[in-house]
Amino acid sequence: MKVLIHDSAEAAIAAIANRIVEKVIAKPTCVLGLATGGTVEPVYEALVQKHEQQNVSYSRIRTFNLDEYVGLSPDHPMSYHHFMEKHLFGRTDIKSENTSIPFGNAINPNEEARRYEAAIKQCGGIDCQLLGIGENGHIGFNEPTSSLSSTVRIKTLAPETVRANSRYFKDIAEVPRLSITMGIGTILCAREIVLIAIGDNKSKAALEMIEGPLSARCPASALQLHPHAEVYLDEAAASQLTLRDYYEAVHPNGKVES
Numbered sequence: 001m002k003v004l005i006h007d008s009a010e011a012a013i014a015a016i017a018n019r020i021v022e023k024v025i026a027k028p029t030c031v032l033g034l035a036t037g038g039t040v041e042p043v044y045e046a047l048v049q050k051h052e053q054q055n056v057s058y059s060r061i062r063t064f065n066l067d068e069y070v071g072l073s074p075d076h077p078m079s080y081h082h083f084m085e086k087h088l089f090g091r092t093d094i095k096s097e098n099t100s101i102p103f104g105n106a107i108n109p110n111e112e113a114r115r116y117e118a119a120i121k122q123c124g125g126i127d128c129q130l131l132g133i134g135e136n137g138h139i140g141f142n143e144p145t146s147s148l149s150s151t152v153r154i155k156t157l158a159p160e161t162v163r164a165n166s167r168y169f170k171d172i173a174e175v176p177r178l179s180i181t182m183g184i185g186t187i188l189c190a191r192e193i194v195l196i197a198i199g200d201n202k203s204k205a206a207l208e209m210i211e212g213p214l215s216a217r218c219p220a221s222a223l224q225l226h227p228h229a230e231v232y233l234d235e236a237a238a239s240q241l242t243l244r245d246y247y248e249a250v251h252p253n254g255k256v257e258s
C-alpha cells in the first residue's frame with residue numbers, strides 16, 4: 001500500500017484527481033470504479049475542470065459505481081444516480097450508456113446485485129477503483145464484519161453510517177437502511193485502487209486501514225491485500241499514523257512515481 005500524505009486537503013484532492021486523469025489519458029477506454037460522498041465531490045470537480053480547461057475527454061471510459069440505496073429510484077434527489085449526474089456525468093462528455101450504478105429500485109434487489117457483479121466481469125473488470133472511507137472504516141457500504149471476499153449484495157447500513165449520511169436527508173427517518181454495494185471481494189478484483197481520506201474524523205479509520213490488523217472490523221483494512229493500492233491523505237487524516245516518518249521518506253510530500 002502506498003501511503004501518500006499531503007500537507008492540505010486541496011493537495012490530496014488535486015493529486016488523486018491527477019492520478020485518475022493520468023490513467024484515462026494512458027488508456028482512454030479504461031474502466032473506472034467510482035464512489036460517492038462529500039470527500040469525492042471536489043475530486044469530481046477537479047475532473048470536470050480538466051475536461052473544461054484542458055480538453056481531457058472521458059468519452060470512451062466505462063464506469064461502475066460502488067453502491068446505491070435500496071428503494072431510491074435514479075431520479076430521487078438523494079440517490080447516488082442523482083449525485084453522479086450532478087457532480088460528474090452531467091458535466092463532462094462521459095456517455096450515459098457507458099455508466100453503471102446499481103438500480104436501488106429494482107423489483108428484485110438480490111437479482112440486481114447478481115446482474116451488477118456479472119456486468120463488471122463482462123466488461124473485463126475494473127482498471128482503477130476510486131474509494132472514500134467511512135468513519136467506521138467502511139468502503140462502499142461494506143460495514144464492519146462484512147466478508148472480506150464478498151461480492152455485490154444487499155447490506156444493512158450501520159447506525160453510525162445512517163447518522164453520518166442523514167446530513168443529506170431532511171430527516172434521519174428518510175435515510176434508507178439497505179444498500180446494494182460492491183463487495184470487498186469485488187473491490188479487491190480492481191487492478192488498481194485509489195482511496196482518499198480527508199479530515200480528523202477519518203484519522204482513526206485511516207490508522208486501522210493502514211496499520212491495523214487485517215480484519216472485518218475495519219473493512220478498508222482489506223486493501224492491505226491489494227498489490228496496487230494508493231491511499232491519499234491530508235495531514236489531519238494522517239494524524240494518528242505511527243509510521244509516518246517511513247511513509248514520508250518513501251513518498252516525500254505524497255509524491256508517487258507514474
Ligand code: GLP
Pocket residue numbers: 035036037038039040066067131132133134135138139140141161165
Ligand atoms: C458513503 C459511501 C461511501 C463513502 C462514505 C464516506 O457511505 N457509501 O462510499 O466512502 O459515504 O463519505 P464522506 O466522504 O461523505 O465522508
